[in-house]
Amino acid sequence: MSLRSVLLTGVTGSLGSRLCDELLRRTSATIYCLVRAEDEAAAVARLSGLPYAASERVVAVAGDVRSPELGLGGRAWDALAETIGAVFHCAATVNLQAPYDLLAPTNVGGTRVLASLAARSTELTGRTCDFHFVSTLGVFINLGNRGVEFVDETFVPTEDSAGELGYPTTKVVAERELRAAAERGGLRLTVHRPGLITGDSRTGRTSDSDLLVPALQACLELGSVPDGAGETPADTVDTVARCIVELASRPAALGASYHLVRREPLPLMRAIDALGRRGHRLGTIPREQWWEMVQEHSLDSGNLTLAMMSEVSRYMFAVGRRTPRIRADATWAALTAAGVSAPPLDDALFDRVVGSLEADGKLAAPSETRTAVRI
Numbered sequence: 001m002s003l004r005s006v007l008l009t010g011v012t013g014s015l016g017s018r019l020c021d022e023l024l025r026r027t028s029a030t031i032y033c034l035v036r037a038e039d040e041a042a043a044v045a046r047l048s049g050l051p052y053a054a055s056e057r058v059v060a061v062a063g064d065v066r067s068p069e070l071g072l073g074g075r076a077w078d079a080l081a082e083t084i085g086a087v088f089h090c091a092a093t094v095n096l097q098a099p100y101d102l103l104a105p106t107n108v109g110g111t112r113v114l115a116s117l118a119a120r121s122t123e124l125t126g127r128t129c130d131f132h133f134v135s136t137l138g139v140f141i142n143l144g145n146r147g148v149e150f151v152d153e154t155f156v157p158t159e160d161s162a163g164e165l166g167y168p169t170t171k172v173v174a175e176r177e178l179r180a181a182a183e184r185g186g187l188r189l190t191v192h193r194p195g196l197i198t199g200d201s202r203t204g205r206t207s208d209s210d211l212l213v214p215a216l217q218a219c220l221e222l223g224s225v226p227d228g229a230g231e232t233p234a235d236t237v238d239t240v241a242r243c244i245v246e247l248a249s250r251p252a253a254l255g256a257s258y259h260l261v262r263r264e265p266l267p268l269m270r271a272i273d274a275l276g277r278r279g280h281r282l283g284t285i286p287r288e289q290w291w292e293m294v295q296e297h298s299l300d301s302g303n304l305t306l307a308m309m310s311e312v313s314r315y316m317f318a319v320g321r322r323t324p325r326i327r328a329d330a331t332w333a334a335l336t337a338a339g340v341s342a343p344p345l346d347d348a349l350f351d352r353v354v355g356s357l358e359a360d361g362k363l364a365a366p367s368e369t370r371t372a373v374r375i
């Protein structure tokens, strides 16, 4: 294991940016950040908005996971392979609506390119390159419908466990290819599977890839909340990033799979109830009816927010779908040994999340919302 020099992908994204922050804070690694850009200067420019861009330990590398050898070319490819001791692969196209074929070139093909970089690193250095793959708990989303009650870290996902959805299926296939590469000796694989990733535990700031955002926006646009919703495995973005780096830093933790969520799932209503606490006057309607309204509005108005309430939201809101309970006991045993404790996912957190979405103009302020829908 070497965290002296690492390659990080997805640094311009929500989780990748926090991972970079945690790697800087908790390790002494030099972090080679793969950034989609024309050339190195443009890659540096893309990083310049990030708070840690000035660090000497952050090195921008212009490249694209969809290109052979990341688009670097033989000599630079070998130089990078020789330098790094670990890959943190966080880049992906995160799109819950898109079909498999659209996502596979980045999520599967891109992972394949990085696996070959790790294998080349192992070959050139004689040390097995560590590969930290950021997957998703969505790979198990269909198991509840198959009658499976609990899923722990020992489960191996399949196309069937991911159901019909393109995005988690790409992660199943990518995980499988990485396991095969590990068996061939080209890399040591550690799989990190987050669930729903929500706002920063201190500030509440969140990103567009937080599934709570369209859920909250839908409630405000409809002027109503469902009379209850499902539970979802979740954690905050800073905790997920910290956990990945803590696990990556412990030799005994390498080579396994982890579920980066709290032991207890998040009841969705805990987040939705924050709207009422902020002063929104919203009606409550039966869940199935609320869901029908979501469907009608996304069809009628073409409204992006509601259109984002895809099949995945059916699972979140427990409308005709069952998710299995995700176990994270082995994950938290390893994290507890590393001294990690996590701040609570409580009302105060979701008050901060909603407040910060309002401040960013992503949620209407209470005075702007329509009055409760009457049915």
Ligand SMILES: NC(=O)c1ccc[n+]([C@@H]2O[C@H](COP(=O)([O-])OP(=O)(O)OC[C@H]3O[C@@H](n4cnc5c(N)ncnc54)[C@H](OP(=O)(O)O)[C@@H]3O)[C@@H](O)[C@H]2O)c1
Binding pocket: 009, 010, 011, 012, 013, 014, 015, 016, 034, 035, 036, 063, 064, 065, 066, 089, 090, 091, 092, 093, 094, 106, 110, 134, 135, 136, 137, 193, 194, 195, 196, 197, 198, 207, 209, 210, 211
């Ligand atoms: N968000 C969640 O709730 C969630 C839950 C479970 C798992 N995950 C996983 O966590 C990881 C990060 O998710 P996120 O929410 O942070 O995603 P995000 O904000 O959409 O960021 C995606 C990142 O991937 C990069 N990327 C995309 N295509 C690329 C390519 N062809 N070459 C190089 N880089 C490319 C993007 O770069 P550009 O800036 O150039 O587009 C961006 O930095 C993903 O692997 C995702 O599957 C996310």
